[in-house]
Amino acid sequence: MCDTCGCNLTPGNKHLAFKPVAKGATAVSVLKGLLAKNDDQAAHNREHFDRRGILAINLMSSPGSGKTALLEATLTAIKDEFTCAVIEGDLETENDAERIRAKGVQAHQIVTGTACHLDAHLVHDALHHMTLDGVDILFIENVGNLVCPASFDLGQHFNVTLLSVTEGDDKPAKYPVMFRAADVMLLTKTDLLAVLDDFDPDKAEAHLRNLANPAPVMRLSARKEMGMDAWLNWLREQHAAQRARVALGQSRRPAIQSDGMKFHRATV
Amino acid sequence: MHELAVAQALVEQVDAVIDQHGATQASLIRVRIGPLAGVVPELLAIAFPLAAAGSRMEHAELDFTHAPINVHCQTCGADTEAAINRLICGACGDWHTQILSGDELLLESVELETAPDVASNA
Helix, strand or coil: CCCCCCCCCCCCCHHHHCCCCCCCEEEEEEEEECCHHHHHHHHHHHHHHHHCCCEEEEEECCCCCCHHHHHHHHHHHCCCCCCEEEEEEECCCCHHHHHHHCCCCEEEEEECCCCCCCCHHHHHHHHCCCCCCCCCEEEEECCCCCCHHHHCCCCCCEEEEEEECCCCCCHHHHCHHHHHCCCEEEEECHHHHHHCCCCCHHHHHHHHHCCCCCCCEEECECCCCECHHHHHHHHHHHHHHHHHHHHCCCCCCCHHHHHHHHHHHHHC | CCHHHHHHHHHHHHHHHHHHCCCCEEEEEEEEECHHHCCCHHHHHHHHHHHHCCCCCCCCEEEEEECCCEEEECCCCCEEECECCECCCCCCCCCCEEEEECCCEEEEEEEEECCCCCCCCC
16 A cells, blocks of 8 residues: 555545545545554565465464364374474463474464454564574464454465364354455364264355355364365465465465455456 | 454554644544454444544544445346345355455545644645
């Protein structure tokens, strides 16, 4: 966004820029994203990742849907292929980072205190406590929360949103902002489907499509190592794609953000 | 929730606008928040006075511009209004749509007060 040249004016918002001036006061048009500062920091983080060819993935879900268990199984499965690093976000405790370190993987714990989400500045601070050279894939495990994390760009390339089958299959309809932001939706703990009669994976997917989201849906159980291959292959493909982008001097933002921006500029 | 973080970002941005225009304070702050932005205007209105306390906008009125959700259908080409958790085409029902509006989180405009003896600026 630019303050001076007017490039943030579109045909749709141009009329807002020329408001009549009220008595004694000056009306100033700003038309700037409210989270512009966070977004600037996120862009900076993304440059950090791209410069080193790192693929950065933001994992989001409600608490207890299996983000850390998924990471444990994933890190074990790809330990001979990729060097990984993990940023953990929680309100309290170092527990999750310790679980990751037990796998022999570098992990930095962000303790947010009372904050319900990670933001780009918290992630940037964390990056300065980590060794990024040689890292292939960075996983950012966001605070377990289906509301707030969706609104903050961290500099990641992909949003991966987990929905465990012990939750309701209508979660995408209840938390549309979060699930609209998903580049991939993982249905986790699917080994439990056999004993649950109220979660329909097809319904969960239909609710996601109602959000106009074409994201792939993968069904897996990290604990029972079911369905992990599709997820691991997706990671391998995206890592190769990230290396190819970096070689061309290109980057990628989560689909919702780049798509929205492009469309707003073109037509609104 | 995270509305306080948004309110703090808003205060920082308005502060920069006040500086940029050599004004003394802001009297009206207009923001445009779409339902898909994930920010609740009512909660932001509660958080704003906390974030603005002692600043040059603590007496400013916070005004919200309504931003309805509109989608463009990539299949039939229609532009229709949509519900927050049903972003499908209102004409043909297809889910291959793109958001035209409704996900904005925008500082739209600010009304500034300048000291009487200071020359007005654009």
